[in-house]
Amino acid sequence: MTRGRQFRQNSEGTLVECSMRYRRFGRTELPMPVFSCGGMRYQFSWQDVNPSTIPAENQRNLEATIRRALALGITHIETARGYGTSEIQLGKILPRLPREKLIVQTKVGPRPTAKEFRETLETSLRNLQLDYIDLLAIHGLxxxxxxxxxxxxxxxxxxxxxxxxxxKIRFIGFSTHGSLEVIRQAIASDVFDYVNLHWYYINQQNWPAILDAQARDMGVFIISPADKGGMLYKPPQRLVELCAPLSPMVFNDLFCLSHPQVHTLSIGAARPSDFDEHLKALELLDQAGEILPPILARLEQAAIDRLGEDWYHTWHEGLPDYRHTPGEVNIPVILWLWNLVQAYDLLDYARMRYNLLGNGGHWFPGANAARIKDLDLGPCLRHSPHRQKIPRILQAAHDLLSGTPRQRLSQS
Structure with a gap:
């Protein structure tokens, strides 16, 4: 890992040194900052609009966010064709910045035909107003x-x-919200240079895929740790207390970056100040081996105290894939969300994710437990040590978490 000397303002407005860290991004050999500037929150619209309708204030905020990222040594700017006006707004500032100092990534979803995929690529490059992009990800594999x-x-x-x-493209990777099986198949194809995937303290199921990526010398980019990792910008008090003396956001950053197999975490900054809390993790990274163990032990014991030791260690065993469940109820996801609420009071997060079930398409597949009383789950749960009580928990989870159906931001 290498460092770069940068400076930031602390809460008193004083300039203090901020040593950005860089990690070799797998076989790309790119010096990747451990934090990336994700482009899904500062744009004006999730839909394409006439550029003339984008408010000047919104564009000024986006440009200020990009300049703050670069001032901190965050040289990786990441966006996607599916992020509405993000690309076209970045195209107004990126050509005015030193190109050789930037790592620019966009993401384009797979298409049924080569013609459609090529046309989408052309739109992205035209929007960004660049001669080439450093990283292209096949988006939503x-x-x-x-x-x-x-x-x-x-x-x-x-x-x-x-x-x-x-x-026009330097390196090719993929981003995914898919199952571990699909992710591992994509990695095993050995055609990709890097992967964008989910992996956080509260959701570690993709760890085998990260090890697969390491074995093939691929870059590893973690998607949205602050939001998908538990909406850590507004954590419940219980989680605040369990993560002390760190904030939950800094704890999660430190947890992820303490694993050298992970190269960068995406910060979906909506404004320049959104980097501030994350930067605290940089100053603690060398002490992660001393700081993390007591917090990890406290989090585990708190979960066991509320869930019971047997359930904590075995709840996931023998659960069916949603495709093999009556009504396509996504039992593993629902039980995972139930556990987060019981263990850590992550109610807002669990409700947000639960109400995507049935509405999030292949990005968040399967159904919720609304029809659980009408379904015979016995056969599909026959391998679970908790087959008798799971239907009751699913019903309780639905009663607690159900609300207004939600859509992914890009669908809204």
Missing amino acids: NLPEHLEQVLRPGGCLDVAREWQASG
Whole structure:
């Protein structure tokens, strides 16, 4: 890991040194800052709009956020075609910045035909107003059919390789909200240089995929640790107390970055000040081995105290995939959310995620437990040590978490 000397203002307005850390981003050899500037929260609209309708104040805020990131040594600017006006707004500032100091990434979803994929790529590059992008991710590689669209002869990957050969793309990766099985299959194809995936303290199921990526010398980018990692910008008091003396956000950053297999965490900054809390983790990274163990032990014991030791260690065993469950009820996700509420009072987070079930498409698949009383779950739960009580927990979870159906931000 390397460092770069930067300076930031503390809460008193005094300049203090902020040593950004950089990690080799796998076989790309790029010096990746351990924090990336994600582009899904500072844009004006989640839908494409006429650029002339973008308010000047919104554009000024975006540009101030990018300049703050660069001043801190956060050289990786990440966006996506699916982030509405994010690309086109970045295209107004990126050409005015030193290109050689930037690592620019955009993401384009797989398409059924090479023609559609090429047209979307052309739109992204035109929006960004750049001659090339450093990193292209196939966005939302969530289902086996997405992987097939990418890998088949004449598919999306062939188009991306053409662009790579012409110098318009340097490296190709993929982003995913998919199952561990799909992620590992994509990594095993050995055609990608890096992966964007979910992995946090509260959701560590993708760890085997991270180890797979390490074995193939791929870069590892963690998606949205502050939001998808528990809405840590507004944590419940119980979690605040359990993570002390760190804030939950700094704890989660430190937890993720204490694993050298992880190269960068995305900060979805909506304003320049959104970097501030994350920066505290940099100053503690060398002491992670001393700071984290007591917090981790406290978090585990708190969960055991509320959930019971047997459930804590075995709740996930023998659970069916939602595709093999009556009504496609996503039992593993619902029980996971139930556990987070019981153990850590993460009620707002659990409600937000629960109400995406049935509304989030392949980004958050499966159904909630609204119809649980009408379904016979006995056969699909036959391998679970908790098959007798799981239906009752699913009903209790629905009663607690159900509310207004939610959509992903990009659908709103």
